[in-house]
Amino acid sequence: MSALLELRHVTKSFGGLTAVEDVSFDVAAGSVVGLIGPNGAGKTTTFNLITGNYRVDRGTIHFEGRPLTSLRTNRIVRLGVARTFQNIRLFQQLTALENVLAGRHCRTRSGLLGALVRWPWTVKEEREAVRRALAELEFVGLRDRAMELATNLAYGDQRRLEVARALATEPKLLVLDEPAGGMNEHETDQLVDLIGQIKARGITVLLIEHDMSLVMRACERIVVLEYGEKIAEGPPEAIQKDPKVIEAYLGTEGI
Amino acid sequence: MSWRLLALYLAGAAAVACAPLVLDAYWVDVLNSVGLYVLLALSLNLILGDAGLFNMGHAAFYAVGAYATAILNTRLGVPVLWALPVAGLVAAAFGAAVARPVIHLRGDYLLVVTIGLGEIVRIALVNDVFGLTGGANGIFGIARPVLLGQKIRKPQEFLYLIWAFVALTVFLFHRLEVSRFGRALTYLREDPVAAEGSGIDTARYRLMAFSLGAAWAGMTGSLYAAKMTIISPESFSFWESVVLFLMVILGGSGSIPGVIAGSALVVVLPELFRGFASARMLVFGLVMMVMMVVRPQGLFPLRSLRFRRRDAERAGVAP
Numbered sequence A: 001m002s003a004l005l006e007l008r009h010v011t012k013s014f015g016g017l018t019a020v021e022d023v024s025f026d027v028a029a030g031s032v033v034g035l036i037g038p039n040g041a042g043k044t045t046t047f048n049l050i051t052g053n054y055r056v057d058r059g060t061i062h063f064e065g066r067p068l069t070s071l072r073t074n075r076i077v078r079l080g081v082a083r084t085f086q087n088i089r090l091f092q093q094l095t096a097l098e099n100v101l102a103g104r105h106c107r108t109r110s111g112l113l114g115a116l117v118r119w120p121w122t123v124k125e126e127r128e129a130v131r132r133a134l135a136e137l138e139f140v141g142l143r144d145r146a147m148e149l150a151t152n153l154a155y156g157d158q159r160r161l162e163v164a165r166a167l168a169t170e171p172k173l174l175v176l177d178e179p180a181g182g183m184n185e186h187e188t189d190q191l192v193d194l195i196g197q198i199k200a201r202g203i204t205v206l207l208i209e210h211d212m213s214l215v216m217r218a219c220e221r222i223v224v225l226e227y228g229e230k231i232a233e234g235p236p237e238a239i240q241k242d243p244k245v246i247e248a249y250l251g252t253e254g255i
Numbered sequence B: 001m002s003w004r005l006l007a008l009y010l011a012g013a014a015a016v017a018c019a020p021l022v023l024d025a026y027w028v029d030v031l032n033s034v035g036l037y038v039l040l041a042l043s044l045n046l047i048l049g050d051a052g053l054f055n056m057g058h059a060a061f062y063a064v065g066a067y068a069t070a071i072l073n074t075r076l077g078v079p080v081l082w083a084l085p086v087a088g089l090v091a092a093a094f095g096a097a098v099a100r101p102v103i104h105l106r107g108d109y110l111l112v113v114t115i116g117l118g119e120i121v122r123i124a125l126v127n128d129v130f131g132l133t134g135g136a137n138g139i140f141g142i143a144r145p146v147l148l149g150q151k152i153r154k155p156q157e158f159l160y161l162i163w164a165f166v167a168l169t170v171f172l173f174h175r176l177e178v179s180r181f182g183r184a185l186t187y188l189r190e191d192p193v194a195a196e197g198s199g200i201d202t203a204r205y206r207l208m209a210f211s212l213g214a215a216w217a218g219m220t221g222s223l224y225a226a227k228m229t230i231i232s233p234e235s236f237s238f239w240e241s242v243v244l245f246l247m248v249i250l251g252g253s254g255s256i257p258g259v260i261a262g263s264a265l266v267v268v269l270p271e272l273f274r275g276f277a278s279a280r281m282l283v284f285g286l287v288m289m290v291m292m293v294v295r296p297q298g299l300f301p302l303r304s305l306r307f308r309r310r311d312a313e314r315a316g317v318a319p
Helices: A043-050 A073-079 A096-107 A112-117 A120-140 A155-167 A185-200 A212-218 A236-241 A243-250 B003-022 B025-050 B059-076 B080-099 B107-126 B155-177 B180-190 B192-197 B202-228 B238-251 B256-294 B309-314
Strands: A005-014 A017-027 A032-036 A058-063 A081-083 A173-177 A204-208 A221-226 A229-234
Touching: A005 A043, A017 A043, A017 A058, A017 A221, A017 A229, A032 A043, A032 A212, A043 A173, A043 A204, A073 A081, A073 A096, A073 B192, A081 A155, A096 A120, A096 A155, A096 B180, A112 A120, A112 B155, A112 B180, A120 A155, A120 B180, A155 A173, A155 A185, A185 A204, A185 A212, A204 A212, A212 A236, A221 A236, A221 A243, A229 A236, A229 A243, A236 A243, B003 B025, B003 B155, B003 B256, B025 B155, B025 B180, B025 B202, B025 B238, B025 B256, B059 B080, B059 B107, B059 B202, B059 B238, B080 B202, B107 B238, B155 B180, B155 B202, B155 B256, B180 B192, B180 B202, B192 B202, B238 B256
Parallel strands: A032 A204, A032 A221, A081 A173, A173 A204
Antiparallel strands: A005 A017, A005 A058, A221 A229
């Protein structure tokens, strides 16, 4: 069986700097995979290549056997790949509910004419979208903050709101860029639970994270990047013992 | 729409409807002018306020609509009110065609391009392009509109025609605000990267905002041609685009009542200060400056909280 997401020999340079070089890995359907590495290893670049924010120079990325490499971001989202951002990118001046409704956009249809005429099905679709959006807010535990402006939410809540917005697109693969960034220990524990619940919904998760306790607890498989190249891949226990990984994180001097 | 805003609109509508009873023909004509500018500013607001695209060449679409109407009427004898939707379509097609290659530009870059666009259109009109536009003299002899067998020619007759179109526009644009389409534009303005990442085809919505704004400006151009019966390139100068930009920013970018108030202020204020003769533009300019310092968000700023509690309650799941 082929994997849900397949990266093959993916390469991306910015001017003279090769940010990602010949990276290949698979993400199996239903799994939680972590992408780790020191700062500047090319993790976020890899994410941006998967989600279509950047174009690959060489190599291929396939999702459910379909090539993603020439598609624009919104098409990739529609195919079932949703993401969150490293530096939270919410619509700060809109409510939590409106933020999540943005995710419903690609699963609803009414257009300009529907907006002006308000057909019965437009109204029905709108109602259903609000219902689904509220359900996602409930799922991440922000149901009672639905009418709050995103900018007024606590940092951890903003992160969870981004997850709710991504989930509202009905993804098959959820790509989280440092979801625990800036969270305290308690919030990180909640996040591990949340990732478990997302997996239980049958959604595959790929995440970048610096918090090793989270990665080791949440992920079944880990891919390690250093200087844009993959240096290791395997289950958490094996990665923890891998001498190359220890070297990348601690340097040779330390051993 | 809140009850308060609805009450405000009804009061405004009543005031406009009764205006011919108390105002002389000159002031009724000023009111007509306000109506046309409200329409133009609302159409620009779709592009500038809702989608956040800096367009300072909006007079170009206004011109395309006016000239399309004038040409259809004087050459082919199409009645003016029949030409109105056609003018809207022509302006929309023109807007889409010229915006397509430049729509990805951000902020100030798009601003410069649209200034260029406005100038190109004006100069093309002056140079009598395709021998259709009559050069610097423009086109005259546009027939008066006929509605239900009644020829519309007096200022107070035009008042009802223009402001009926304003009312329709306000109604439709408010519907747009709270729709999936309107929200997509809001997301696009707030953060294009996050919007695209949430599955919104931002390129498509930018183009649609531009085309729809152009269409409405085109239809307003049609009304303008009908009212004036003569149009010339000088009515569609760069200054017109600047004034429209001003109305939107001054009133409150993205807010429909704000943009209406902004348009009224910009048209009426110089009229009120006519007694000061040449000093009136000085007063006008000063008011602008004070406004931007004291209230940079505009007269009636947009309240982005559009989805209220009752919308959620309607979905059967009260928060």
